[in-house]
Amino acid sequence: MDTINALSVQLAPHNPRGLLLHNPVIAASGTFGYGDEMSGVCDIQRLGAIICKGTTLAPREGNKQPRIAETPSGMLNAIGLQNMGVEALIATKSKIWAGWRVPVIVNIAGESLEEYAELARTLEGVPGISGLEINISCPNVASGCMEFGANPDSAARVTSAVKNATSLPVIVKLTPNACDIVAVAKAVAGAGSDAISLINTLKGMAIDTKKRKPILGNKTGGLSGPAIKPIALYMVYQVSSAVDVPVIGGGGIMTSQDALEFILAGATAVEVGTATLVNPAAATDIVEGLESYVAANNVKFAELIGAAQR
Numbered sequence: 001m002d003t004i005n006a007l008s009v010q011l012a013p014h015n016p017r018g019l020l021l022h023n024p025v026i027a028a029s030g031t032f033g034y035g036d037e038m039s040g041v042c043d044i045q046r047l048g049a050i051i052c053k054g055t056t057l058a059p060r061e062g063n064k065q066p067r068i069a070e071t072p073s074g075m076l077n078a079i080g081l082q083n084m085g086v087e088a089l090i091a092t093k094s095k096i097w098a099g100w101r102v103p104v105i106v107n108i109a110g111e112s113l114e115e116y117a118e119l120a121r122t123l124e125g126v127p128g129i130s131g132l133e134i135n136i137s138c139p140n141v142a143s144g145c146m147e148f149g150a151n152p153d154s155a156a157r158v159t160s161a162v163k164n165a166t167s168l169p170v171i172v173k174l175t176p177n178a179c180d181i182v183a184v185a186k187a188v189a190g191a192g193s194d195a196i197s198l199i200n201t202l203k204g205m206a207i208d209t210k211k212r213k214p215i216l217g218n219k220t221g222g223l224s225g226p227a228i229k230p231i232a233l234y235m236v237y238q239v240s241s242a243v244d245v246p247v248i249g250g251g252g253i254m255t256s257q258d259a260l261e262f263i264l265a266g267a268t269a270v271e272v273g274t275a276t277l278v279n280p281a282a283a284t285d286i287v288e289g290l291e292s293y294v295a296a297n298n299v300k301f302a303e304l305i306g307a308a309q310r
């Protein structure tokens with residue numbers, strides 16, 4: 001983690017601990033498990049970082065099946081934050097992560113400010129964890145989470161609560177299901193977020209015309225994949241010109257060309273989600289594609305960040 005190369009990016013420049021990535025390609029939460037499950041299908045150590053499945057204080061069973069529905073150019077999911085809970089994560093995963101070159105960021109979700117702060121306190125000082133991503137954007141749980149991300153005041157309050165409970169770099173993950181995502185971004189940056197990631201999924205649904213019922217057990221879900229890319233790209237463009245902390249862009253990134261669009265729009269790094277469900281090596285392929293682009297065009301990576309804004 002101490003070497004700089006052509007694609008290195010610093011995601012927490014204002015945090016004494018920093019969050020230096022070898023490259024800007026991050027496996028998005030919920031699509032890469034805890035990383036270890038993926039080590040047989042791609043070289044996970046080639047990634048810039050891995051963000052694990054959304055983690056809550058207590059284990060969660062998740063929502064009723066079906067939880068996934070394919071849609072044109074995308075998919076709906078309503079997993080409902082199924083996860084092992086923070087204590088099991090510390091007991092079983094952090095020791096594995098501690099031996100890795102690739103940094104692991106834990107995505108945390110709660111139903112109250114106290115739960116978010118408690119999660120951050122519990123993860124403080126645990127080896128193998130390089131940062132926290134605060135999920136205030138999950139559309140698939142009945143209470144908490146997205147409610148915090150939908151307005152600037154509650155988003156700022158949860159950011160402060162977590163920042164006060166940890167020395168780890170903190171990334172706040174925003175929802176596109178907010179009236180004014182730029183206002184939310186400014187509020188969380190003002191509350192001390194080290195970086196901002198966007199976008200989580202867009203709330204949507206699909207209906208089975210034979211059964212005349214919603215397809216998903218949860219009725220509604222979160223839309224991801226190429227269908228959301230133009231929306232995500234525009235939001236990244238807007239947010240990155242409004243805040244002075246690094247922005248991590250994502251939503252529908254399938255190829256290195258897509259990743260490059262987000263970087264040119266202003267993202268310092270990118271998150272790759274649904275693409276991994278189609279091709280488990282999608283994120284590592286994107287690392288290679290970006291390396292080739294920088295070499296072929298003889299350009300410094302830093303010069304690409306936000307180039308389309310100038």
Ligand SMILES: Cc1cc2nc3c(=O)[nH]c(=O)nc-3n(C[C@H](O)[C@H](O)[C@H](O)COP(=O)(O)O)c2cc1C
Pocket residue numbers: 028029030031053054055077079081107135138173199200201223224225226228250251252253271272273274275
């Ligand atoms: C099956 C699935 C599970 C997800 N679980 C989480 C999660 O636990 N926490 C979170 O912050 N985002 C979660 N997401 C959202 C992704 O991390 C990502 O932000 C979103 O899907 C948009 O990117 P994409 O179009 O590249 O997938 C999930 C997405 C999918 C498809």
